[in-house]
Amino acid sequence: DSGVTQTPKHLITATGQRVTLRCSPRSGDLSVYWYQQSLDQGLQFLIQYYNGEERAKGNILERFSAQQFPDLHSELNLSSLELGDSALYFCASSASQGGETQYFGPGTRLLVL
Amino acid sequence: GDSVTQMEGPVTLSEEAFLTINCTYTATGYPSLFWYVQYPGEGLQLLLKATKADDKGSNKGFEATYRKETTSFHLEKGSVQVSDSAVYFCALRLTQGGSEKLVFGKGTKLTVNP
Numbered sequence: 001d002s003g004v005t006q007t008p009k010h011l012i013t014a015t016g017q018r019v020t021l022r023c024s025p026r027s028g029d030l031s032v033y034w035y036q037q038s039l040d041q042g043l044q045f046l047i048q049y050y051n052g053e054e055r056a057k058g059n060i061l062e063r064f065s066a067q068q069f070p071d072l073h074s075e076l077n078l079s080s081l082e083l084g085d086s087a088l089y090f091c092a093s094s095a096s097q098g099g100e101t102q103y104f105g106p107g108t109r110l111l112v113l
Numbered sequence: 114g115d116s117v118t119q120m121e122g123p124v125t126l127s128e129e130a131f132l133t134i135n136c137t138y139t140a141t142g143y144p145s146l147f148w149y150v151q152y153p154g155e156g157l158q159l160l161l162k163a164t165k166a167d168d169k170g171s172n173k174g175f176e177a178t179y180r181k182e183t184t185s186f187h188l189e190k191g192s193v194q195v196s197d198s199a200v201y202f203c204a205l206r207l208t209q210g211g212s213e214k215l216v217f218g219k220g221t222k223l224t225v226n227p
Binding site: 004031033035042044055056097099105 | 208
């Protein structure tokens with residue numbers, strides 16, 4: 001158990017809908033990272049937040065957004081969903097804004113029908 | 114750009130066989146290198162890491178050495194067990210000005226048969 005929690009575990013929705021994925025980092029960790037794992041693209045970095053502020057952006061679509069709240073939990077919002085958004089979404093956390101090990105949560109499996 | 118290339122799987126071995134999973138990288142600067150493992154139905158777990166050239170990371174019988182001259186970080190284990198069956202990901206960490214991201218290889222699925 002990494003100490004990173006993600007909810008829900010599974011999510012099934014329809015095209016065009018909007019969903020919110022939630023992540024709670026390990027106790028004391030200030031950075032949260034989001035990754036997408038799909039069969040064709042592999043594991044891709046989406047975005048990093050540190051202590052409530054966005055720090056780095058990867059291959060995140062404009063239809064996707066994230067935020068980190070004062071209690072340090074983070075949410076990833078996916079809107080106007082398409083079939084190709086079906087994937088496993090991982091959250092990771094680390095103690096600082098860079099240079100520390102990232103610990104991964106169990107993931108949220110999203111299926112868009 | 115920065116990237117990681119690891120050997121295509123799947124890899125199937127018998128118990129107690131020797132394991133090598135190749136990993137090479139392309140990066141500007143001097144990244145830290147990692148191997149993560151994903152067991153069926155679970156998230157990624159850090160297996161080992163190396164932060165500078167010639168460092169050797171090791172854990173649970175697995176080893177990998179950071180080779181700057183060949184830009185490689187191959188994973189090895191002398192005697193695999195059935196419980197090692199999982200997907201293994203090589204990754205590099207890019208840190209710049211208060212931001213950080215991991216760049217992953219595509220993963221190598223290992224199956225160990227009794």
